[in-house]
Amino acid sequence: MRRTEKEIRKLRLKIIELKRDGKTYEEIRRTTGASPSTIAKILKNFNGRYCVKCGETNPDVLEEHHPNKETYPDYTITLCANCHEEITRKQLRQRNKHQKLQKNSADSNRVFIKDLSRKSEFQIVPVKPLNYIQEENFNLQSYSTNIPDISPTAILGISCLLGGFLGLDAAFDRSRNAKERILFFLISCANFIGFYRIWTDSSKK
Numbered sequence: 001m002r003r004t005e006k007e008i009r010k011l012r013l014k015i016i017e018l019k020r021d022g023k024t025y026e027e028i029r030r031t032t033g034a035s036p037s038t039i040a041k042i043l044k045n046f047n048g049r050y051c052v053k054c055g056e057t058n059p060d061v062l063e064e065h066h067p068n069k070e071t072y073p074d075y076t077i078t079l080c081a082n083c084h085e086e087i088t089r090k091q092l093r094q095r096n097k098h099q100k101l102q103k104n105s106a107d108s109n110r111v112f113i114k115d116l117s118r119k120s121e122f123q124i125v126p127v128k129p130l131n132y133i134q135e136e137n138f139n140l141q142s143y144s145t146n147i148p149d150i151s152p153t154a155i156l157g158i159s160c161l162l163g164g165f166l167g168l169d170a171a172f173d174r175s176r177n178a179k180e181r182i183l184f185f186l187i188s189c190a191n192f193i194g195f196y197r198i199w200t201d202s203s204k205k
Contacts, residue, residue, distance in 0.1 A: 012042050015028055042055070061080045062079070161191070168184075
């Protein structure tokens with residue numbers, strides 16, 4: 001079965017890497033399954049340099065490539081002419097795409113700033129406070145709060161009456177123990193007595 005171009009490149013790289021690591025022809029054959037003639041053909045021009053992408057060993061077509069010339073100007077890898085051209089085109093496409101994205105981003109920022117500079121398109125409308133009430137719609141003076149005056153004595157009497165009823169309610173609560181019920185009963189009686197005295201004093205007046 002004939003190998004594809006991709007399989008040939010992979011096999012060539014594998015054989016060259018094994019040879020570079022000091023493996024013998026027999027070890028390379030057992031590892032890769034390639035015939036001795038194929039191994040000999042691939043290693044014919046191998047002198048230590050080879051294309052790291054396809055495994056080409058012909059010194060006439062090998063070139064040095066800078067993966068990142070700006071950051072690492074002294075670092076290079078060996079490529080054949082075809083692989084070198086292919087990778088260079090790919091890097092140029094990526095660089096152009098990145099520059100285009102940067103240009104579009106800068107243009108959008110400039111348009112935004114330009115729009116902000118056009119004062120005619122932006123008007124600041126004062127916001128009225130939430131508690132603002134227009135006088136023509138509401139006249140607070142037309143309302144009067146007729147709250148009757150309650151004397152402190154009446155408030156005290158009402159408090160005693162409420163305290164008496166609450167004390168009775170607690171005194172008849174069977175979930176409480178006997179001491180608590182007796183205590184609440186006495187408190188209730190004291191409140192009722194206080195209410196009675198306040199009521200009788202106010203009646204005399």
